[in-house]
Amino acid sequence: MGILNGVTISIVLFGVGLLGLIFRRDLVIKLLALGLLNSAAILCLVSLGATPDGAAPFLPAPAARALVDPLPQAVVLSAIVINFAILALALVFVMLLVERYHTTDAQRIEQEAEAEEETWT
Amino acid sequence: MSALPVILGLLPIAAAFALTRRRRLDAIIGMAVFSLLLASAFFLLHAPDVAITEAAVGAALVTFIYVLAIRKTGRLTVVASEVPGLIERAGGQITGFEYEILERLAGRLGLDLVVQFVAREEIEDILLRGDADLGAGGILSDSDHRLLWAPPHLPTARFVIASRGPAAAVTEPVPFRGYVADTIDAVRRRSTLCMTVDLARFLAISRQNLDAYDVRRIEEDAETYAFVLGRSRGDLHRQLSALIVSLRASGDLDEMARRHFP
């Protein structure tokens, strides 16, 4: 399948997501990067059993072509929903933070939060 | 089946494109495009169930809520050191002379005004990095050529603060241009001193106990306060200059000054 198979691509996507998570300071974009990480893992699972000449997992099975493994597809549905739940809740929390700190810049929020805190060491 | 490698190849490009956008709206739309591509990849990988769910959840619902949540209008980000009378927090709100000018500027430009309070010495760094548009908070006009200076909006009065007692009488006042916090600290320590300070520092100090000092106002307006902008904010600089000039011409500036400094 060459280099352009789903698994390799998903690993590259994971790398892109990691860099986004580290380098983008805006929380909204950090969350998008987080979603990308999860999507990458999902793509990885779905591409495990995929063959170009396979058939979607519906009965009755066609005689000529092999069915694609349905299990990764089924479990991935849960993963997509979980991904959504995390993104929605995190966004709500970002909204609450913005109300208090007036910024979505992670480092600035960090500084303000540290400044508010009594010394604890 | 030749479409699959193409779409798979596009995926990292779309993701990298989305995550490097400067504007959040662009990034969100970019990720929506990514999700659609991903859904079609799932379809071509013989996973129609996953494709439908990804399109409905990843491409539609997530995009909706993110687009709804973010603000479409731009912001005017101001970094300021807190100075009484000029720009200060009072009861959950921000008030002051400079803040009022900034509000008018934001209103004129149709931007949301966001003020972040930082230490005085950080303002130049932040502006040079381009993390904020404008610096405020009793900044004395300076000739720092790395930054843009708006026309002065307020002349500062000068105050001499001298310790009572025989030691002070012979000392010449030295100009004290340290940061506000340093000045307050000096007074709080009740160290023997004799110095001249500008209006902003005086206002800050006057909240301390000044029993131990003689205070007198010098009627000589040597210096002025001005806003400071990053080098790349030329257009904003023009708008702000025009605003200050028109405010001064209409007399609003004097009226505001009287209101904040009775």
Added chain:
Amino acid sequence: MDLILLPLVSFLAAAVTLAVRRRSRLISVLVLLVEAALLIRLGLALQSAESVTLLLGGWDRGIAILFVGDQIGMTFASLILALDLAVLLYTWRQELRPYFFMLLHLVVGTGLAMVFTKDLFNAYVILELLTLASFLLVGYERRPREIWASLRYLILCSLGMSLFLLGIAVVYYHTGTLSIPEIAARVAASPDARWVPLAASLLVSGVAVKAGILLFSLWLPAAHARAMPAVSALLSGVVIKMGVVELFRLSEIFPLELTLIVLGATTGLLAIVYAIQTYDLKRLLAFHTLSQIGYLLIGFGAGSEAARLGALDYAVAHGLFKALLFLAAGEAARAIGSSSLRELVVRRDDIPRGARIALLIGVVGIVGLPPFAGFAAKSILESGIHATILHAAVGLISAGTVASFAKLLPLFRTRSSGRCCEWAHVAAYGWLGGAVLLFLPLSATVIPRSVLAATWRWPAFAESFGAILVGLGIHRLVQGRPLRLPMRLFRIEEGTMVILGGFFLVYALMRLA
């Protein structure tokens, strides 16, 4: 059948709580009673058999979700129910919404599912639900700093779970199943395959983020210290332990001994340094929790039966006294208005009597004074460790524990008896404190006599008192000499990189083994 009923009852209760929206407390108590009965029945069934298995839906092995009730599951399930009761008692007089009880049910239910499931993907879903429920619990009081702590918690946990999902993909590609025993059989058949270390390090580092292993979970103390007392107790007693349970399950698949020992030792020692240097009571407790996770991992990695039993015993003991400490610390901090130790010491007369006694019992348990909880579990654990270096590491962690809790001693130097406190809190303290004090007879019901005998020999006593003396010495030594410890690591950016670094560490260890 009881295996699946335990979590299902909790989930049903969560749904009912929200649908009915009143009498939430009554529902919780009923559910707790039902679950206790089910657990006792399960315990009786385990008397006659090594383990109870259940294939959900009656499907074939290999495709069905497999539930197994064994000693690990039983132990942790009892701990979860004990803490559930403590939290219910403690919050009895508090005004709480149905929302809180629903989340409580979810945490308990997911915990009960977690301890029995032997399916990798099922574990993933459970851990995510646990993450979300505890995320909302941490932010329950809606203060901005809590919100920030909890958002970091969510982001880093979710990164960990993405790693876990990738690990699942690797495993499924090579084995074609998600059931842990089946995977273990495949791995045993080809132990040298290249994908094994990769899969192990992805799965382990994913879970480690949840389990509070220090390299991966630097963000965690912030989240713990910020939550309300009942929630902190639950987080450190249940939520973190679930990550540890999954690590134990993973060690059935992969040869993780070396990894567990190295991770355990670093976690234990690093966290104890932070704990010694921390002068905020709740943070101290949170950091200390991490160091105790180190104990558990060393116990499990050491490989002997006694060490394993000791680790399980210690997990329960720690859950009990840490919950006690968190609850009492919460009440004390609320009475004083600050959780800073200096403030607490200065105004120690204002601490309610019940909270002070509870703190004392907790400290006695935690420093391992014979014959209470900490001592009993530690000596069993140590009797199973044979390598000298591990002994040294465990001893150091014990001494460090004493050193970090010696800071609390001035709290008890007071004549005033303090004002009386709420009966609800006293009931919770009584329940947990009683368990801490009577831990030895309690664990005798579970742990074989031959293993338990190790606690009554003089070396165990000597070791325990030695650790206390050394700890007090360290406390004297470092008191008033603050050390600058890196705090940047608690940010999201650095946290992400540290998690990646941890992945490489585990990978290297797996290749070595």
Added chain:
Amino acid sequence: MRRPRLPLILTAVVLAVAFCAILIADFGFTGPASTSVERFVGAAERAGAVNMVSAIYLNVRLFDTLLEVLVFAVAVLGVRFYLTARGRPEAVEKIPESRVVGVAADVLLPLILLVSVYVTIHGHLSPGGGFSGGVIAGSGLLLAAMVAGTDAVDRRLGGRFLGRVEWAALLGVFVLASVPVALGRTPLSDLLPAGTPGAIGSGGSILLYNMLIGLKVFIGSWVIVKHFVDHRGEI
């Protein structure tokens, strides 16, 4: 507040690249997996569902799905809890309406709802299921909200009553899952007959689950969308 310094940038890039390299090298991906699909064909035949994915999703691995529904419920609950408590801005102005949107809403909304119902109740026969059906319908209501405002849509749907239905549907899912245990059968097994594959009434309880989940997710995603519309533009 400094920009990340060079060593930090380098470390991050090296870590990420090394991570990808290890993964690609050690994954050992050589074409599609050789896992046997036969066992799942057998399972789907026993469950009576044409769509093998839904047979696994709602029968073989039903417990995962139950947890997933709970995850979604928690998300809805969290959004509602945190955004309601903030109080909504006094006057939530309508999203500026354009003719295009109005016409689109009139034409598209019934179509969207129809599709979502089809996707939901044909989940065991064709791609889709309760979850995607519910999300499609719930976010489709955004169109209506853009034209009429969230309050009007909410009133039309029956406001408070809607909340009750949502939790009743959630409760229904769990009661349905508990029935086999109550009757002393294997937990989480399917009591309804498999039926003839391909017929709408086949697939045992899958159709019931799909409908309940669809209802729950429909209301849930509408609640989420509604709250975000009311609090839009806050970041």
